[in-house]
Amino acid sequence: EGSGHPIWVSQIPVPWSPEMLKGKRVIVTGASTGIGEEMAYHLARMGSHILITARTESKLQKVVERCRELGAASAQYISGTMEDMAFAEHVVKEAQTSLGGLDMLILNHVGTSYFGYFDGDVGHVRKLLEINFLSYVAMTVSALPMLKESEGSIVVVSSMAGKVGFPFTVPYSATKFALDGFFSSLRQEFHIQNINVSITLCILGFIDTDRALRAAADVLLVPPAPRAECALEILKGGALRRRELYYRYGSTRLPLLLRDCAAELLDRLVRSRYRLDRIGTGQRRHPPAPPDRR
Ligand SMILES: NC(=O)C1=CN([C@@H]2O[C@H](COP(=O)(O)OP(=O)(O)OC[C@H]3O[C@@H](n4cnc5c(N)ncnc54)[C@H](OP(=O)(O)O)[C@@H]3O)[C@@H](O)[C@H]2O)C=CC1
Numbered sequence: 001e002g003s004g005h006p007i008w009v010s011q012i013p014v015p016w017s018p019e020m021l022k023g024k025r026v027i028v029t030g031a032s033t034g035i036g037e038e039m040a041y042h043l044a045r046m047g048s049h050i051l052i053t054a055r056t057e058s059k060l061q062k063v064v065e066r067c068r069e070l071g072a073a074s075a076q077y078i079s080g081t082m083e084d085m086a087f088a089e090h091v092v093k094e095a096q097t098s099l100g101g102l103d104m105l106i107l108n109h110v111g112t113s114y115f116g117y118f119d120g121d122v123g124h125v126r127k128l129l130e131i132n133f134l135s136y137v138a139m140t141v142s143a144l145p146m147l148k149e150s151e152g153s154i155v156v157v158s159s160m161a162g163k164v165g166f167p168f169t170v171p172y173s174a175t176k177f178a179l180d181g182f183f184s185s186l187r188q189e190f191h192i193q194n195i196n197v198s199i200t201l202c203i204l205g206f207i208d209t210d211r212a213l214r215a216a217a218d219v220l221l222v223p224p225a226p227r228a229e230c231a232l233e234i235l236k237g238g239a240l241r242r243r244e245l246y247y248r249y250g251s252t253r254l255p256l257l258l259r260d261c262a263a264e265l266l267d268r269l270v271r272s273r274y275r276l277d278r279i280g281t282g283q284r285r286h287p288p289a290p291p292d293r294r
């Protein structure tokens with residue numbers, strides 16, 4: 001499932017082309033920064049209609065302006081929090097109202113968490129499940145009629161930490177594992193019911209977004225991969241209707257091959273990626289934590 005490989009549709013290989021996303025109506029969540037922001041810029045260069053969302057209006061405004069400069073067919077934003085399921089549904093309805101439908105739903109946002117030993121805060125796990133998981137479910141349910149109509153795609157941005165137990169991201173990992181369970185199961189039902197909506201689960205390693213670097217750069221022994229390239233690979237994976245996308249393939253897919261035959265070896269390999277002496281008991285928030293983390 002590496003990038004640039006052709007896929008086969010009815011025995012005909014389909015290679016990637018940016019034209020695939022030209023004129024398509026796409027929602028990108030969590031697009032005020034990081035990988036989501038980069039996906040918005042790629043989509044703009046490809047000539048898509050883009051609807052982006054996150055909480056910070058001032059950043060969304062700037063991203064939308066840049067998307068227009070880069071050639072987006074149209075670009076707009078809605079600001080709000082994915083803690084609120086009504087907001088999640090509202091974003092999807094906006095696609096119906098202003099774009100007349102939807103071709104691709106890219107679920108990418110993640111709420112603030114911490115990088116450190118699990119602190120036992122059950123309320124935080126619940127809140128993160130709402131933001132990172134339930135809002136993805138709510139948006140999918142709302143978008144499904146439009147996606148069935150367009151025979152479109154759902155792209156779910158997940159992590160190695162949603163496939164394997166990584167330390168120091170316990171609440172976050174729980175939300176990412178939940179995404180795999182929900183969307184892999186839903187994909188099966190789509191097949192059984194002949195629903196032609198693709199679901200691409202994206203398994204990412206360490207990426208050089210501000211958030212990730214701030215949280216973990218000094219603790220991890222692996223170099224981060226570039227976010228713009230990562231964003232493009234996610235879009236390719238979605239456009240090619242891949243089942244799963246691994247970025248970067250060598251450091252994400254290959255370790256997972258050990259999971260079923262040598263789980264303890266994989267666990268040890270994972271732990272060896274961390275400078276454990278730098279963790280301590282203090283907690284590092286991914287972005288600077290807002291005062292209301294609980
Ligand atoms: N970077 C990495 O190393 C890795 C990242 N990933 C995944 O990639 C995706 C993007 O990560 P990355 O780009 O690093 O993250 P960023 O922190 O850069 O972006 C997160 C986005 O989510 C938005 N967001 C945060 N909280 C909320 C909320 N309550 N409601 C709505 N939007 C919210 C943020 O904007 P705002 O604050 O304005 O709301 C921002 O736009 C995530 O799904 C992450 O799990 C996976 C593996 C590794």
Ligand SMILES: C[C@H](CCC(=O)O)[C@H]1CC[C@H]2[C@@H]3C(=O)C[C@@H]4C[C@H](O)CC[C@]4(C)[C@H]3CC[C@]12C
Pocket residue numbers: 115159160161166169172204205206207211212213215216220222251252273286
């Ligand atoms: C180091 C891991 C990859 C191993 C490898 O490439 O060999 C990373 C896999 C998952 C990453 C974490 C993640 O998904 C959640 C966080 C995302 C945040 O934005 C901050 C950093 C993360 C803790 C991130 C850290 C690297 C990984 C564990």
